[in-house]
Amino acid sequence: MRAAIPVLIVPLGLLLLWHVMVTLSGTRLVPTPASVAVTIYDFVFGGIYDDAFSGTAYIHLYQSARRVYGGFLLAAAFGVPLGLLLGRVTLLRRMLDPTISLLRPVPVTAWLPLSMIFFGLGPSSAVFLVFLGAFYPILLNTTFGVRATDARLFEAAAMLGCRGSAMFRSIVLPAALPSIFNGLRLGLGFAWVLIVVGEMTGVPQGLGAVIMDGRTLSRTDLVITGMIVIGVAGFLSDRLMVALNNRLLRWSPQHG
């Protein structure tokens, strides 16, 4: 209990500040923390407002999580193997590096209009944006991990008779794994950031859609509720990634 005190000071302070500012300014545009708490309860359990959003948190969370993990897993499925190849094959790196370097600074949100043309209005567009956002950090960190690996490890493997695809599976991949995990963690973070943008493209369900609906209906309490649920979901999914990381990298001195 005593250990929780320093952790709680800042969030409780912010809630208090929020409450005081809303009450003092007398604004009707921003709800108080207490009324948002009621909306969160209603969003999760229902039984208070009994409107279209009551008790629907699970559906929206499930839809968003599906798109986040769909786009993220797709990004990992392409980003990790391509990153491993780019790290090892100089010719491939020289072929692709200029293109990647040019495309990477384009904000993912700028792809929204094009992605709506490619994939239409709907969930595919959201998955595509999440994929794009997660792809670059995964790709770059994987490539970096391979290139930062001590060349002696590849020599040692070659002298022990390791060749071809076994080299990628047994040496390149595990050697780059700490860096790959950094990329995956960043990528998953971006995926949760981008889901709101992705779900602006006319999907009926999803936390991004809830926030957009809240905006249209001028229900700021609903907007903030969506923000908080996304924050918590993103936090939990990051914890999950860290746990996986610690389990798979037990051998690493940095993850004792």
Add this chain to the structure above:
Amino acid sequence: MAEPPMLDIRQVSKRFQLDGDTIEALTPIDLAIARGEFICLIGASGCGKSTLLRIIAGFETASSGEVFAAGKKVAGPGPDRGMVFQDYALFPWMTVRQNIGFGPRQRGLRRDEVRDVAERYAAMVGLSRFTDRYPHQLSGGMKQRVAIARCLANDADVLLMDEPFGALDALTRAKLQDELLDIWQRTRTTIIFVTHSVEEAALLADRIVVMSASPGRVDSDNAVSLPRQRDVSSADFNALRRMITNRLSSHLVSGAA
């Protein structure tokens, strides 16, 4: 010599370009090494001893000349020539057992066979109690034992050792030198051992090849006839040490002039 040499180094040279200048790292070298021989390469830094070792290992290609291992031309790294690096180069994500078993696994041995081989060689280097440890949980001396066992487990004909004990403290170093001699006498593996320590060369080698720098070349090839276990305090050992030291410093002086 009735038997063909284990390693036959023929006219091997290495040049490379640096800022438009051609650096001669190795002038053409001839060296024949018999099966079971323990050779030390010794010389000042820049004499090309590590380069020669890396060419034999197949990590680098010679600018001219060829290396034959057991009669076959060397065209790249292979399990017949195991390298022991100064900084160990163990796979950090593998346990001791997995590191030692890595070569046998690449050869396609069954899982239980790999395990048996790994256990046997871990025992040979005295690490039976540590087979489940990861490299970062081992001392430097233990890491180097794993590196040696890893090459032996792969049935290497030749052990190429690049200043393997250079990073170890004096006590550990002396212990590993003893153990290496013991392993060498039991397995009759051919060993090429690069060092810059005259004492280490005099203690270990059948033959001490002294190399000199700019350009890298073989200065002298000295057979050592001292019986084993060598006594480092004996007069004969001191004479050998003095002789090699003189060979080394003779051209440190001429090189500086």
